[in-house]
Each structure stands twice: as structure tokens, then as C-alpha cells.
Amino acid sequence: DIVMTQSPDSLAVSLGERATINCKSSQSVLYSRNNKDYIAWYQQKPGQPPKLVIYWASTRESGVPNRFSGSGSGTDFTLTISSLQAEDVAVYYCQQYHSAPFTFGGGTKVEIK
């Protein structure tokens, strides 16, 4: 099974500042046939289901503000919120969908400083 390790567990960022979340997979999630990294990022607010934010490691889901970006390849990935807004307060999860079991990271809680 592929283990997903996120860091930090939580972070507090001032409004308008950058938030960076890291995710490491225990083995590569790059599929050589299509050269895609099978990594997604989800945002979850209290009392709501998760919402897809980024997929293929760096593709923004439709309707997601461009302050959200994803990067990385192979085993190391990053979600960046370039200018934190109040509505971005949430828990963020990475997930690999390369192979079952489709494991999630432990989550990172983003708060306003």
C-alpha cells in the first residue's frame, strides 16, 4: 500500500500570506504511460464533504480560485495557497489514486493567524 504523509498537521497564516502544505508518498505515483502523477488535493470545511481542488498534482478543478496551485512529481508534492483568504480556512488532504487502496494523507488544518 502507498502511504501518504502530510506536513505540517496544522498551520496558521496571516490573511494575504502564503500557505504551503507538503505531501509525500511512500512510492512513486507517476504513471509512465501517460507521464501523470496520480495525486489529488481536497479541501474540507466543517460539516461538509471534501471538495476536489487539484488533480494530476497540478491541475486546478473548475471553479477553484487561481490562488490555489499544486506542484511536485514522483513522491513529493505541494499545495500552495498564494494569498490566504478567510474562506480558505479548512482541512486539506492529499490522496493518491494511482492504485487501490486509494490512500489519503492525514490532513493539514489551515487557520488564520
Next chain:
Amino acid sequence: DVKLAQSGGGLVQPGGSLRLSCVASGFTFKSYAMNWVRQAPGQGLEWVSTITGGGDNTYYADSVKGRFTISRDDSKNTLYLHMSSLRVDDTAFYFCARPAPGYFEGSAYSFTEPFDHWGQGTLVAVSS
């Protein structure tokens, strides 16, 4: 609009059984794999199970293998999770989730895709 309407949660005693349902609308259900994901109160997300489009293949987390069964009725656009031998640590919100439409292979979309639509979740509480 894609909609996933869940039902079937509740309180059950350890060792008991429960069936969750997820009724889909707004897309061609039979062409998509479907997933169950759970979240214990205050905890992170845990993938539980996947069934491919057409139901040919199923996958389970080790924590539920042999106790849970995922199934689908394409004539009713409904996904199920049959849970038996329930344990206290199965207590969680259970979400159904549809993967994004990736490449189409045979009679269905691939199942190795991000989860782009989620149900609202239903709480399963296992307690004596």
C-alpha cells in the same frame, strides 16, 4: 447537475449489520466506478471501497475486507455498502464519491481518477 443522495446510517450494536445507499443522478451511473470513503468523528479521511463501472471488480481497505461488501444496481442508479460484523471503530461518517470521467475503456470510465463529486455523508455509530 450531478447529485449523490445518501441514506441508511444510524446506531447499531457491535456485531450488527447495516446497509448504506447512495442514489446517483445527473450522469450515466453505469459508466462510472464508485467509491466509499469514511471519516471517524474529528479524524481524517479513509478510503473504504471501490466498485468499477459494470461491477466487474471490487476493492476493499484491509480494515473492512471480509466484513463489508460494495455493490451496485445500475437499473436503480444506486450504490450500496453492506456492512456486517460492525465494530466500535467502524463509527464514522460514510461518504459515497464518484471519480472524474477519465479515459473510457470497454464499457466504463477508468476508476483511477480523482473523486470529483461526493455525497453529503451519513453517520454510522456502532455502540452498545
